[in-house]
Amino acid sequence: MSAYEYKVVPAPARAEKVKGVRAPEARFARSVENLMNAQAAEGWEYLRAETLPSEERKGLGGRTTQWRTVLIFRRAVRESRRDDAGAPQAAPGAAPDRAAPAEAMPLPGVLRAGCEEPGAPPAGRRLWSVRRGDADGDG
Template structure:
């Protein structure tokens, strides 16, 4: 477990003047930024801001509670080097050949006459095996318990676009021809 040391500093109460900074908010932000950067340069990590009560004397016999704004910083203790030690990674797992590739290597070793597993292969690039790839085409044979008619209906339903009885239009329908004639007649004055 990492041990930390903490440092509490008073938060700035008013802004500092600086070249190019105008306005009360900008000056206050600049003074807060300066405190944060100074602490970070010394290795302190900002944690939080707190408002805490403080009892102060006021006059001869009375006390007054004043609320103070402070900034809390922390850093790892200098003697705690265990937090900065690198972790050891686990050793990688050995690669295990899959069955088709292992059979191909065995077949090549028997073809070349080398059965020693430590002996390098004659042609290492020839050890690649073309594995069967699943087809994306729909199966032509019906599934178990499915009749050929059901399989054909399922293929047709998969390609259906949802529009019923579509026809290719090679010519305009009579309704469109009649409407076009009426519109043309209405546009030409003098024809009725």
């Protein structure tokens, strides 16, 4: 079984200025392309993009939710050393063994095909009821 380590990088918010490229869409695409090529040169494989909520402070006591887009990369962890008991051990500085992405626990409100329990309401509805409870002061 392969073990992976993951790297999460914020997606570019602004397009880089590139000589000879004028259209905003093309400049933004070039920015994403450069970021992905830089990660690939370090051995990272692009996995997917996610848009996730981030709760942030607003003013003195308020909070607001900002949606952030991140790019997720992974690479295989090489098992180069063995400990005294003979069990494989990951390379130094490597992330601990984690479940494969398909087996990982889904985030609340994120819909995935085939991950819903039979008879359960859709994930979006569950997320709404949690937010509603927080807004009413119940939770």
